[in-house]
Amino acid sequence: xxxxxxxxxxxxxxxxxxxxxxxxxxxxxxxxxxxxxxxxxxxxxxxxxxxxxxxxxxxxxxxxxxxxxxxxxxxxxxxxxxxxxxxxxxxxxxxxx
Amino acid sequence: xxxxxxxxxxxxxxxxxxxxxxxxxxxxxxxxxxxxxxxxxxxxxxxxxxxxxxxxxxxxxxxxxxxxxxxxxxxxxxxxxxxxxxxxxxxxxxxxx
Numbered sequence: 748x749x750x751x752x753x754x755x756x757x758x759x760x761x762x763x764x765x766x767x768x769x770x771x772x773x774x775x776x777x778x779x780x781x782x783x784x785x786x787x788x789x790x791x792x793x794x795x796x797x798x799x800x801x802x803x804x805x806x807x808x809x810x811x812x813x814x815x816x817x818x819x820x821x822x823x824x825x826x827x828x829x830x831x832x833x834x835x836x837x838x839x840x841x842x843x844x
Numbered sequence: 845x846x847x848x849x850x851x852x853x854x855x856x857x858x859x860x861x862x863x864x865x866x867x868x869x870x871x872x873x874x875x876x877x878x879x880x881x882x883x884x885x886x887x888x889x890x891x892x893x894x895x896x897x898x899x900x901x902x903x904x905x906x907x908x909x910x911x912x913x914x915x916x917x918x919x920x921x922x923x924x925x926x927x928x929x930x931x932x933x934x935x936x937x938x939x940x941x
Contacts, residue, residue, distance in 0.1 A: 748888050748890060749888075752884060752887075752888045755884055756881065756884055756885075759877050759880050759881050759884070760881070760897070762877050763874060763877050763878065763881070764901070764904065766870055766873055766874045766877065767874070767901065767904075767905060767908075767923070768908055769870050770867065770870050770871070770874070770922075771905055771908045771909055771912055771914060771919055772908075772912050773863055773866050773867050773870065774867070774912075774914055774918075774919070774922065775909070775912035775913060775914040776863055777860060777863045777864070777867070778914060780856050780859050780860050780863065781856075781860065783856050784853065784856050784857070784860070787849060787852055787853055787856070788853075790849075791845050791846075791849045793845060800857070804861070804864070807861065807864075808864060808868060811864075811865055811868045811869075812868055812872070815868055815869050815871075815872035816872060817868060817871055817872040817875060821871075821929055822868055822871070824925075825867075825871065825925070826864070828921075828922070828925055832918055
């Protein structure tokens with residue numbers, strides 16, 4: 748790898764690292780909100796999973812992904828990945844309460 | 845579900861929707877950077893995957909996750925999930941070039 752390539756690669760990786768830090772902090776904030784949702788659902792005796800809400804979220808995220816030139820199928824997998832973690836949290840809350 | 849609970853839930857969901865829109869746009873930006881990395885690697889004949897870089901990223905993200913009170917194991921799974929998609933893109937680039 749020549750010097751220019753190495754510099755260019757290091758530069759891109761610094762940007763990726765910045766984006767990743769932002770992603771981690773957005774995810775942390777998202778879980779703070781979903782933990783509030785979990786507590787609310789546990790108090791009200793609501794089911795941890797809400798298929799209607801999830802299908803609305805998927806449709807909305809696919810649309811946003813298309814606008815941002817991101818693969819909508821990937822955006823949907825991404826949401827499913829996060830929602831699976833959220834449901835694990837909610838189930839733990841429901842069983843603890 | 846009483847009115848207050850319904851309002852509180854709707855309010856939290858609006859915040860989650862905002863965070864998700866931010867996540868989708870950060871992810872789109874991240875893939876723009878990794879696509880540049882992919883092109884650079886394909887031009888320089890570098891391998892699509894870089895285990896040393898990946899282990900550095902994992903260690904850093906776990907640290908950031910802890911600081912943000914996010915489960916470090918989840919942060920690592922999250923990075924693996926994204927990197928798997930990035931490697932699919934890079935392999936496609938390498939095979940197209």
